[in-house]
Amino acid sequence: MIVADNPDFRFALLATDGAARRGRVHTGRGPIDTPAFMPVGTAGTVKGLLTDQVRATGSQILLGNAYHLMLRPGAERVAALGGLHAFMNWDGPILTDSGGYQVLSLAGLRRLDDDGVTFRSHIDGAYHRLTPASSVEVQELLDADITMVLDECPPYPCDHDNAERSLDLTLRWAQRSKDAFHGRPGFGLFGIVQGGVHPDLREASARRLVDIGFHGYALGGLAVGEPAAERNAALEVTTPALPADRPRYLMGVGKPLDLVEAVERGIDLFDCVLPTRSGRRGLAYTWDGAVKLTNARFRDDPEPLDPTSDCPASRDYSKAYLHHLFKAGEVLGWTLLTWHNVHFYQQLMGAMRTAIETGRLKDFAADFRNRQVG
Amino acid sequence: MIVADNPDFRFALLATDGAARRGRVHTGRGPIDTPAFMPVGTAGTVKGLLTDQVRATGSQILLGNAYHLMLRPGAERVAALGGLHAFMNWDGPILTDSGGYQVLSLAGLRRLDDDGVTFRSHIDGAYHRLTPASSVEVQELLDADITMVLDECPPYPCDHDNAERSLDLTLRWAQRSKDAFHGRPGFGLFGIVQGGVHPDLREASARRLVDIGFHGYALGGLAVGEPAAERNAALEVTTPALPADRPRYLMGVGKPLDLVEAVERGIDLFDCVLPTRSGRRGLAYTWDGAVKLTNARFRDDPEPLDPTSDCPASRDYSKAYLHHLFKAGEVLGWTLLTWHNVHFYQQLMGAMRTAIETGRLKDFAADFRNRQVG
Numbered sequence: 001m002i003v004a005d006n007p008d009f010r011f012a013l014l015a016t017d018g019a020a021r022r023g024r025v026h027t028g029r030g031p032i033d034t035p036a037f038m039p040v041g042t043a044g045t046v047k048g049l050l051t052d053q054v055r056a057t058g059s060q061i062l063l064g065n066a067y068h069l070m071l072r073p074g075a076e077r078v079a080a081l082g083g084l085h086a087f088m089n090w091d092g093p094i095l096t097d098s099g100g101y102q103v104l105s106l107a108g109l110r111r112l113d114d115d116g117v118t119f120r121s122h123i124d125g126a127y128h129r130l131t132p133a134s135s136v137e138v139q140e141l142l143d144a145d146i147t148m149v150l151d152e153c154p155p156y157p158c159d160h161d162n163a164e165r166s167l168d169l170t171l172r173w174a175q176r177s178k179d180a181f182h183g184r185p186g187f188g189l190f191g192i193v194q195g196g197v198h199p200d201l202r203e204a205s206a207r208r209l210v211d212i213g214f215h216g217y218a219l220g221g222l223a224v225g226e227p228a229a230e231r232n233a234a235l236e237v238t239t240p241a242l243p244a245d246r247p248r249y250l251m252g253v254g255k256p257l258d259l260v261e262a263v264e265r266g267i268d269l270f271d272c273v274l275p276t277r278s279g280r281r282g283l284a285y286t287w288d289g290a291v292k293l294t295n296a297r298f299r300d301d302p303e304p305l306d307p308t309s310d311c312p313a314s315r316d317y318s319k320a321y322l323h324h325l326f327k328a329g330e331v332l333g334w335t336l337l338t339w340h341n342v343h344f345y346q347q348l349m350g351a352m353r354t355a356i357e358t359g360r361l362k363d364f365a366a367d368f369r370n371r372q373v374g
Numbered sequence: 375m376i377v378a379d380n381p382d383f384r385f386a387l388l389a390t391d392g393a394a395r396r397g398r399v400h401t402g403r404g405p406i407d408t409p410a411f412m413p414v415g416t417a418g419t420v421k422g423l424l425t426d427q428v429r430a431t432g433s434q435i436l437l438g439n440a441y442h443l444m445l446r447p448g449a450e451r452v453a454a455l456g457g458l459h460a461f462m463n464w465d466g467p468i469l470t471d472s473g474g475y476q477v478l479s480l481a482g483l484r485r486l487d488d489d490g491v492t493f494r495s496h497i498d499g500a501y502h503r504l505t506p507a508s509s510v511e512v513q514e515l516l517d518a519d520i521t522m523v524l525d526e527c528p529p530y531p532c533d534h535d536n537a538e539r540s541l542d543l544t545l546r547w548a549q550r551s552k553d554a555f556h557g558r559p560g561f562g563l564f565g566i567v568q569g570g571v572h573p574d575l576r577e578a579s580a581r582r583l584v585d586i587g588f589h590g591y592a593l594g595g596l597a598v599g600e601p602a603a604e605r606n607a608a609l610e611v612t613t614p615a616l617p618a619d620r621p622r623y624l625m626g627v628g629k630p631l632d633l634v635e636a637v638e639r640g641i642d643l644f645d646c647v648l649p650t651r652s653g654r655r656g657l658a659y660t661w662d663g664a665v666k667l668t669n670a671r672f673r674d675d676p677e678p679l680d681p682t683s684d685c686p687a688s689r690d691y692s693k694a695y696l697h698h699l700f701k702a703g704e705v706l707g708w709t710l711l712t713w714h715n716v717h718f719y720q721q722l723m724g725a726m727r728t729a730i731e732t733g734r735l736k737d738f739a740a741d742f743r744n745r746q747v748g
Contacts (some may be wrong), residue, residue: 045706071699081676089690316463320455324447332419
């Protein structure tokens with residue numbers, strides 16, 4: 001097992017509550033209390049926020065994006081400037097995704113073969129090639145604390161045959177990624193479970209990845225349009241096939257209630273663009289559901305989003321002011337709602353960690369569900 | 375004199391150096407050390423910055439905009455929400471301009487008459503009317519600490535006859551503005567000197583305004599395209615005609631060197647969109663001149679804009695990172711450069727205050743000029 005060579009990167013399971021887990025990922029750049037949410041810093045910035053503001057939300061780890069950063073400003077350039085942490089002024093852990101998902105969703109003309117993918121940059125049309133080894137290399141140049149293997153993420157829906165074919169490729173690439181990874185102390189490599197929404201493939205994918213051996217296991221190919229029930233079913237067959245002493249990361253999920261349902265099914269780590277992207281669109285997540293601040297009913301509302309919050313964005317600005325900022329196209333509106341949303345996500349994760357510790361997650365989830373839809 | 379009724383709003387002249395003045399404007403919401411720069415918060419926000427960040431630059435007073443705020447969200451609405459200070463989360467003094475300048479520069483279809491101006495909103499085309507009295511009323515609804523009289527700002531160039539005609543109107547409006555102003559303790563009303571670049575009109579304007587009597591005197595109608603030499607000449611004939619015990623405010627000026635040259639000619643207060651607007655365009659002001667961060671030569675520059683600064687934006691991010699943010703269209707670039715620029719402007723004002731106190735402004739200005747053009 002790779003982990004035997006790397007005791008500085010490990011997962012401590014502190015408590016369980018049903019399938020839910022309260023844990024801590026130890027990395028060379030500090031711990032991550034789980035269940036944890038990773039704000040997305042695609043191009044070396046959590047859009048609209050200073051890293052001090054991100055830190056103030058309680059975020060312990062950020063997500064960076066190998067695809068975006070290799071195209072601009074370039075992984076070698078980031079390395080020469082001291083790595084992604086120095087570049088973006090964030091000294092905590094960073095997880096980078098491999099670039100596979102973005103090649104499929106953003107890049108122009110692309111050609112997939114057994115060894116990797118050739119594609120044209122969505123920025124300038126230049127040709128690039130990404131292989132399992134080169135993706136790991138890019139992520140090591142960025143100095144990612146957690147490197148993700150290159151995978152193929154099939155679309156939804158994807159029939160069993162195609163999902164199986166894709167999964168075989170992904171598993172071969174997982175082995176090559178591991179072969180390319182330099183196991184420095186404190187740094188981890190995560191495999192990615194694929195298999196669409198086919199239970200047998202999900203389970204097989206998990207088992208074969210565990211045979212290869214990684215520091216953690218991600219669930220990819222979800223949050224791509226499938227119904228929540230199918231996603232939850234996929235989680236339920238996958239997490240039991242994963243080792244208890246490794247963190248489990250559900251990629252790209254999701255809305256607040258999605259996070260709760262995934263934590264109930266044994267997920268430890270999340271990333272999602274929703275709190276940041278929705279913040280730029282005037283949508284605030286709250287304990288009582290999502291609130292569209294551009295709605296005229298907030299025009300004269302003197303109340304802040306949460307007067308009891310320790311987040312300035314939630315506490316110190318009225319909904320009327322936030323409404324005004326969005327109506328006037330003022331960028332401060334983006335910043336304030338992004339900050340509020342990331343802070344809310346971290347409050348939610350903290351509440352779930354406490355609920356698991358005290359064996360009350362089921363009640364918490366029921367209450368949360370009622371308030372979110374109410 | 376209006377000031378006799380309002381001892382809580384006053385100007386203390388602390389030191390002089392040639393024509394330059396080191397002073398302090400006392401307002402009901404705190405003091406303003408002069409020479410002072412007021413960041414522009416047009417629509418209830420200094421674009422891209424939290425008020426905490428603005429405060430951290432050393433800014434003691436902000437400028438708000440009656441025209442923008444009366445159109446959106448509406449002065450009555452701001453008043454109902456507790457005034458502009460509560461609305462935008464800024465507890466220091468605010469100066470609002472009267473709206474006259476924006477009616478001329480932004481509004482559609484407008485008709486000027488002896489009593490005011492009728493115009494169509496640039497936002498939704500609705501008709502509005504602004505008179506000297508209604509402008510004062512709007513600014514009082516906003517709860518401005520310093521209210522500006524409604525004036526007519528002639529374009530540049532403007533011949534003597536037209537400048538004189540415009541000036542007569544402005545002076546009649548100044549009296550009406552004063553008649554409409556409620557002299558609450560701690561709140562001030564400023565008159566505006568016009569007269570184009572015609573020395574006799576500038577001087578006459580100043581004298582006639584002083585006869586009416588205001589808490590402070592602004593110089594309007596400059597920074598509208600005239601050469602710096604003509605602007606400086608206008609300052610030189612105007613400031614001697616203004617009382618020593620009232621603050622002098624040069625509206626809309628300017629670049630760092632413009633500020634130095636105006637301080638040398640006895641100006642105390644400034645506002646300008648340049649540090650904020652240029653920040654959004656990738657231009658940083660520094661002791662060694664303006665720096666265009668989008669330039670390719672900064673792509674690999676690991677140095678921050680100012681490693682010795684106490685402003686995080688100037689100190690904690692490399693030029694390469696700032697370059698990247700602008701190339702990637704990331705809004706954090708706006709925030710960081712705006713923050714840096716406002717902080718630099720405040721450093722410059724602080725340095726001038728110290729230079730005046732120690733009788734060294736002439737040397738300071740010479741050094742500054744050399745470095746700016748070098």
